[in-house]
Amino acid sequence: MTPGHVVALVFALVAALGYGASSIAQAEGARRATDTLRALRHPLYLAGLGGDALAWLASLVALRSLAVYQVQAILAGSLAVTVVGARVVLAARVRRRDVAAIAVTVLALTVVAAAAGPQEQVHPSTTLRYGLVVAAVVVAISGWFTVRATRGGGPAWLPAMAAALAGLAYGGTAVCARALPTPTGALPAVVGSLAADPLTWALAGFGVAGTLLYAHALQHGQVGPVTAVLWIAEVIAPSIVGVAVLSDTVRAGWTPYAGCAVLATTAAAVVLATAPATAAAVAESD
Incomplete structure (x- = not known):
């Protein structure tokens, strides 16, 4: 090492x-x-x-x-x-x-x-950058439909679905953080570079979606199963993406x-x- x-x-x-x-x-x-x-x-x-x-x-x-x-x-x-x-x-x-x-x-x-x-340092392509943005939007929209379906009851598997989406969202933040290039230069240049990078917005979107969906899953499901589903999604999915796409x-x-x-x-x-x-x-x- x-x-x-x-x-x-x-x-x-x-x-x-x-x-x-x-x-x-x-x-x-x-x-x-x-x-x-x-x-x-x-x-x-x-x-x-x-x-x-x-x-x-x-x-x-x-x-x-x-x-x-x-x-x-x-x-x-x-x-x-x-x-x-x-x-x-x-x-x-x-x-x-x-x-x-x-x-x-x-x-x-x-x-x-x-x-x-x-x-090695990841050099994300434009396709990867915007692909992660699209993925963040898809997770957020899927989460919105899941939350909406839970109102007034709904099938018992919906909290698990929310937990799985939360796990994917948290995993998405890890993928974005791994792919995000390290900015250099003065602080204003660093801030500007991060703000202009789609990966930064994808990371933020994944983070917000994951937090809200996990809270919703805990409110409507049992703590144990919800947390278990969260970690299954959060570990397995981004690990596969890291090896397949980021050359881990x-x-x-x-x-x-x-x-x-x-x-x-x-x-x-x-x-x-x-x-x-x-x-x-x-x-x-x-």
Whole structure:
């Protein structure tokens, strides 16, 4: 591993720890407040929101040097942090299967970290840039129809659909961040370059759509299944796009191990998503 690779891995791990810890902070802040408005003003809840923002920025830094599949798999490990933190802070119950899933997560992420090959700077074509913009619009429109169909009831699978779309949207932000060229020059030139790049607008669109759709899915569905569907979509879809479109690489001979590790991380995330500890943290922080 190069020093830059190691630094990027550290940023990805910090992002995972940040997301997991922020969920606990928000849950504890919500638990200490008497209503939603007071919860939103509670110092712990605000600290959790700040932690989410910093974790997101750390993940963007990691995506400058690491493959999409690598960063997304590591971020899925944040559920292990949430489960452990909820056990300590919220006294939530941890099942034996949760302990096993945490162990699988640690082992699988070790393999993922070791399997990534050297990643080159992406040079996105005009087609890729506007293709991601179109994809963001399609996800947003699909989400709007899903939300509209949920009003007044609707089929039981609609919250899962909203969660899947949210996962695709969050995955889209990762793809955009990986593809976005690194701007250089003075600050005004950097800001102007980012504002003029369609990838920036696609990233923003994906981010807003994902946040709104995940909140909607949590409001109308069960926390465990909704979170599980979210992570399946958020890890698998962008990982495939990263390898197929962005030329994300795997170390020679490590492709089977990397694939199995990503699938194992996703499976562990599904198990941890249904854990009582996750439900306690996510439900109280929402």
